[in-house]
Amino acid sequence: MSDVRRGAVAVTVLLGAALGAAAPGATAPAQPAVIAETATAVATPASTVPAGVEDPQRAWQNWTLNCQGCHRLDGSGSDSTAPGIARTVAKFLWVPGGREYLVRVPGVATSPLSDAELAEVMNWMLWRFDREHLPAAFAPFTAAEVGRLRTRPLRLEASQMRSDLLSKAEGLASP
Numbered sequence: 570m571s572d573v574r575r576g577a578v579a580v581t582v583l584l585g586a587a588l589g590a591a592a593p594g595a596t597a598p599a600q601p602a603v604i605a606e607t608a609t610a611v612a613t614p615a616s617t618v619p620a621g622v623e624d625p626q627r628a629w630q631n632w633t634l635n636c637q638g639c640h641r642l643d644g645s646g647s648d649s650t651a652p653g654i655a656r657t658v659a660k661f662l663w664v665p666g667g668r669e670y671l672v673r674v675p676g677v678a679t680s681p682l683s684d685a686e687l688a689e690v691m692n693w694m695l696w697r698f699d700r701e702h703l704p705a706a707f708a709p710f711t712a713a714e715v716g717r718l719r720t721r722p723l724r725l726e727a728s729q730m731r732s733d734l735l736s737k738a739e740g741l742a743s744p
């Protein structure tokens with residue numbers, strides 16, 4: 570059995586155990602959602618691993634520990650923490666300056682992750698939350714690019730830049 574398959578089976582067993590353990594009639598416990606998310610990442614066959622992501626499991630973990638507190642596990646965000654990125658985040662790549670913006674936002678630029686880990690999370694995030702809007706010519710972020718961009722974190726100008734870029738992108742058809 571390949572490692573990927575073994576991982577998927579292990580997760581399936583875990584998931585079954587977690588679901589089985591829930592009291593009858595209990596509302597959906599938080600834990601299985603997290604495990605199901607892991608299952609998706611673990612069970613991703615090598616051929617569909619997103620470009621620029623060496624280890625989807627590690628990317629998911631880094632997202633969970635460093636990003637989801639504001640962006641939520643499903644990228645939906647909230648009014649008080651962060652804008653939703655699900656089904657919009659890759660659109661920034663359609664317009665000049667958007668690629669740089671994605672790395673220079675404070676939550677990304679000042680994250681404790683290393684340049685390589687951050688590049689991997691960015692590539693994973695774009696694929697996980699908005700793969701339908703990824704430009705066909707998208708070149709994955711590299712550690713070197715992320716390292717360069719994050720030395721100039723945005724501050725208060727981030728939200729104005731965000732709305733300018735997004736309104737330009739919304740005016741375009743998918744490239």
Ligand code: HEC
Nearest residue numbers: 635636639650651652654671674675676677680727728731
């Ligand atoms: C403290 C809350 C917080 C954390 C933690 C955080 N972000 Fe954000 N993020 C925001 C906010 C708020 C914005 C909107 C831009 C701004 O005003 O900074 C944003 C914007 C973004 C954007 C630009 C897309 C858009 O719609 O504006 C990306 C990409 C992003 N974050 C990814 C991440 C990643 C990856 C991590 C983890 C390494 C992370 N963020 C951690 C709050 C956070």
